[in-house]
Amino acid sequence: MWDLVIVGAGPVGLAAAIEAKRANLKAVVLEKGTIVNTLYRWPKETVFFSEAKNIEIGGHPFPSLYPKPTRREALQYYRRVAENEELDIRIYTEVIGIHPDRGHFRVDYRDRDGEGTLQSRFVLVATGYYDNPNRLGVPGEELPHVRYGLDETLPYWKQHVVVIGGSNSAVEAALELYRAGAKVRVVHHAAEIRPRVKYWLKPDFENRVKEGAIGLLLNTRVLEITPREVVVLEKGEGAGAVRRLQADFVLVHIGYKAVDELLRRVGVEFQGDAPLLSETYETSIRGLFVAGSAGFGSDTRTVFIENGREHALKAVGEMADRIKAASLTSTPLSQV
Structure with a gap:
């Protein structure tokens, strides 16, 4: 015993x-x-x-x-x-x-x-x-190019990568992918990236967005993931607009x-x-x-x-x- x-x-x-x-x-x-x-x-x-x-x-x-x-x-x-x-x-x-x-x-x-x-x-x-990562609950999230987390960046070189999320892990992944030669877009459901993102990451990320090195879509809901795209609905100005983002890989970082x-x-x-x-x-x-x-x-x-x-x-x-x-x-x- x-x-x-x-x-x-x-x-x-x-x-x-x-x-x-x-x-x-x-x-x-x-x-x-x-x-x-x-x-x-x-x-x-x-x-x-x-x-x-x-x-x-x-x-x-x-x-x-x-x-x-x-x-x-x-x-x-x-x-x-x-x-x-x-x-x-x-x-x-x-x-x-x-x-x-x-x-x-x-x-x-x-x-x-x-x-x-x-x-x-x-x-x-x-x-x-x-x-036990949170799931999006949308069609296509079980496709093989959808990942929950980032290990190494080399496989994403010169690839279009959509990162879904707005917290520490999403911001950090976007920065690492950008520096590894990926073409990165971040999609987040809220009106801003979480304010409590690590203090040494947040200004770096914001500067990369300002210069256009990393794309950022806020107030955006993911509708579907296909083998080559992420389909999103913009909820802010121009609400109801559907966009299709090119995506060779999708990294989900939503907690x-x-x-x-x-x-x-x-x-x-x-x-x-x-x-x-x-x-x-x-x-x-x-x-x-x-x-x-x-x-x-x-x-x-x-x-x-x-x-x-x-x-x-x-x-x-x-x-x-x-x-x-x-x-x-x-x-x-x-x-x-």
Whole structure:
């Protein structure tokens, strides 16, 4: 019997595992991909918005050569922390079900050898949101030239690329594509690019738009994507005008929503698109906790590594207190 099964080996899941170890809890981390799989899948040239000290976990210093750490540095840092802490992390192991079972949980998983089950007193879900991008809901968005996110820019050289969105990732992608030789247009539904775009990106982007290097269409709704075009409806002046934009590739950057399938299947109560959580990030099912953006539905812009790691510490602290109280009073854990 495990004390804690953690679902997800991102920075928040790792922070929970470290806290569990220091509280003498027997914990295991199950991850369907590799360690910090989300960061691994980020664009290779990503630079964090946070300073290195704000995304440290377990008190391990995060050395960086730059004012803001890079994706490459983060991958090395979190891997080394996991190694130094000797955390029990089982990668390429996907959790496929969580089942309350007489005061504990049965956690079903699938790995390269087949399916299996673990028994645990507590479960903490830290699955994030990167696997669940928001969809446009228009014909053609499943075509092979439509991408959700930007990895490398070379494939887009001399190509007509339409970027849909108006936040950090859309602006950053447009700038990188422009500098890589792509012909870029940005389509956004609102009257302006989001004001909170990173302060070093926004003026750069606005200047490229002013000089005509990047096209920008505001107050515009996407109607359809075809193999060679994006069909849009302009909602501002001249409302009702339909335009057809040449598009060899389409990059959709309209945000994400937390991965919540496991929570919904087990019967967690939701308020809107987010689970109901206690002050210690426990769901409506006793013993089942959530940490990081996994607990906040579509509100992904306010939950980051720096506050998600605090969720993990508070949740694991609550688990440790209950186990201690149960052992001191000989009371069943389910009644503590």
